[in-house]
Amino acid sequence: MHDFPRRVHARFGGEVVFDTERGKLLHETGLLPVLYVPEEDVRTDLLERTGHSTHCPFKGDAAYWTIRAGGRAAENAVWGYPEPLPESSWLRGYMAFYWKPMDAWYDEDEEVHGHLRDPFHRVDARATSRHVRVLLGGEVVAESEHPMLLSETGLPNRFYIPAADVRRELLTRSDKRTVCPYKGQATYWSLDGAENAAWSYEEPLTDAAKIGGYLSFDHEAVTVESEPPPGT
Numbered sequence: 001m002h003d004f005p006r007r008v009h010a011r012f013g014g015e016v017v018f019d020t021e022r023g024k025l026l027h028e029t030g031l032l033p034v035l036y037v038p039e040e041d042v043r044t045d046l047l048e049r050t051g052h053s054t055h056c057p058f059k060g061d062a063a064y065w066t067i068r069a070g071g072r073a074a075e076n077a078v079w080g081y082p083e084p085l086p087e088s089s090w091l092r093g094y095m096a097f098y099w100k101p102m103d104a105w106y107d108e109d110e111e112v113h114g115h116l117r118d119p120f121h122r123v124d125a126r127a128t129s130r131h132v133r134v135l136l137g138g139e140v141v142a143e144s145e146h147p148m149l150l151s152e153t154g155l156p157n158r159f160y161i162p163a164a165d166v167r168r169e170l171l172t173r174s175d176k177r178t179v180c181p182y183k184g185q186a187t188y189w190s191l192d193g194a195e196n197a198a199w200s201y202e203e204p205l206t207d208a209a210k211i212g213g214y215l216s217f218d219h220e221a222v223t224v225e226s227e228p229p230p231g232t
Contacts, residue, residue, distance in 0.1 A: 001026045001036070001090060005119060008035060010102045012077075013070025017102070018042045024094065025118065028058075033118050036094035039080075052076045060085040067101070074101035114179040121153045123182045125160070125210035129229040132159045134166075136191050136222045142166040148211050152182065159224060160214035163200075171198060183208040189215070197221040 001024050009019035020041035025033045047065040054062045065078040080095040081088065099105065105112050128149045134142040144165035150158045171189035176196050178186045184205045189198040200215045201208055217224060 004035060004116070006108050008037075008116065009106050010097060011104045011106075012046075012067050012074060012102050013072045015043065015046060015069040017046055017067055017069070018095075018097065025116070026091075026096075027118075032115050034096050035116055036080075036091065036096050039093055039095055042078075042095050047078060050076055054079075058085070059088045059091060065095075074098075077101040112181055113185075114181040117181045118153075121182060122151075123153075123207045124151045125149070125208060126151070127210070130159075131227040131229070132161065133225045134161065134217050134222050135225070136194055136197070139170075140167070141170055141191065141222060142215070142217070148214055150208070150211055150216070156219070158216045159226065160200075160211040160216045163213055163215060166198075166215050181205075183211070191222070194218070194221040 004023040004025045007019070007021045008023050010017055018037045018041055020037045022038050022041060024036045026036055027033050046067055046069050048068060050064050050066055052064040056062065060081050060083060062079045063082055064076040067074040067077050077098045078095055081091045084091040099115055105116070107116060125148050128147060129145060130147065130149070131145050132143070132147045133140060142161045142165055144161045146162055146165070148160040150160055152158075170191055172191075174188040174190050174196050176188040178188075180186065182205065184201045184203060186199045186201055188196040191197045197218045198215050200213060201211055202213060204212045
């Protein structure tokens with residue numbers, strides 16, 4: 001658990017439900033980091049405690065609150081540990097908010113999507129002259145000697161292929177969209193027999209600007225081969 005370095009606030013039902021410059025980001029193995037907010041920075045007058053409870057063997061018993069504002073309610077959208085286990089005593093006096101029930105989240109004055117950006121999370125895109133081929137059932141879907149290699153904290157490296165090196169006639173645009181707070185909104189394509197097997201960031205965020213318009217592929221749905229540049 002460490003200090004989040006900037007002001008964070010969230011809105012629900014036309015109200016700012018918390019506004020803090022003292023948030024703490026909690027990291028737990030296998031989970032996205034969660035912002036915990038001091039109770040003093042929460043609009044507790046908008047909260048109603050419920051009978052819901054969950055148990056964590058590391059933190060203790062969690063209590064839950066429903067938010068009511070603007071004629072709407074977000075059930076059990078807030079939780080905290082009023083009596084945490086001794087080894088997690090630093091959680092006392094803090095509350096956490098589920099991301100999706102909120103209408104909007106802000107890092108300083110910029111709206112953020114997906115989840116807060118972890119200050120220790122990196123996204124690095126690098127040009128490479130590796131020869132990369134993408135195959136599905138033995139058929140070449142994409143082949144390039146000018147891909148980008150994207151490295152992201154906690155995730156395997158991914159090749160991003162220039163659109164001109166992809167057989168676009170094999171792709172069907174999907175309705176699926178996802179949001180990454182580090183890269184932006186992803187658009188997906190399906191291949192025959194491989195749903196949502198390719199994606200791209202058409203308008204990526206600054207950290208991922210180099211992969212704008214490039215396509216990447218799901219390694220479990222297709223075969224991705226790479227060879228070092230000639231002469232290496």
